Amino acid sequence: MPNIASALKAEIQRIARKTIRDETSSLRRAIAPYRSEIAALKRRTQVLEQQLRRSRKAVSRVEASPQGEQEPSGVRFSAKGLAKNRQRLGLSAADFGTLIGASGQSVYKWEEGKSRPRQKNLAAIAAIRSIGKKDAQARLQQAG
Missing domain, CATH: 1.20.5 (Single alpha-helices involved in coiled-coils or other helix-helix interfaces)
Incomplete structure (x- = not known):
């Protein structure tokens, strides 16, 4: 039990x-x-x-960029387009950089897509799109 x-x-x-x-x-x-x-x-x-x-x-980003440096209207950037434009003008990266106020190394980096040009350089790149080989060579002669 x-x-x-x-x-x-x-x-x-x-x-x-x-x-x-x-x-x-x-x-x-x-x-x-x-x-x-x-x-x-x-x-x-x-x-x-x-x-x-x-x-x-x-x-x-907005605070880092100066107020006066606004993107020009209608200016677009393409790495391939920059390379084609430089080749069309028959310029080295260093010469192209001289025309737009940058170094040759910067131009290479822009063309490879590793970096992007600043606004002042974008405006210069846009201005160079419309010139020909002779005009580019003349500008290089004046700059150098």
Whole structure:
């Protein structure tokens, strides 16, 4: 015959577990929407932080460029177009750089797409697009 004390103890534990399970089940049901809301808020926070970083970058770029240096209207830059224009004129990168006020190394980097010309250089590049070989050679003679 089982010990009455151990049987009583087992029954008390069973009833206690049942009561705790009933109490916590309502809490678990209440927690589920909170967890999904927290996850949604975390996602929203992440999106907002990304937007903030982008806007800070944009503001720092605007602050870094001087006010007088605005992009000339209609001037576009293409690395391939720059290389073709330089070859059309029959100029080395150093000579082309002399014409626009930059170094030959800068011209190479622009043509490879590793960097982008500044606004003042873009205006000079746009002006050089319309000249021919003879005019380019004449300008080089004057510059050098």
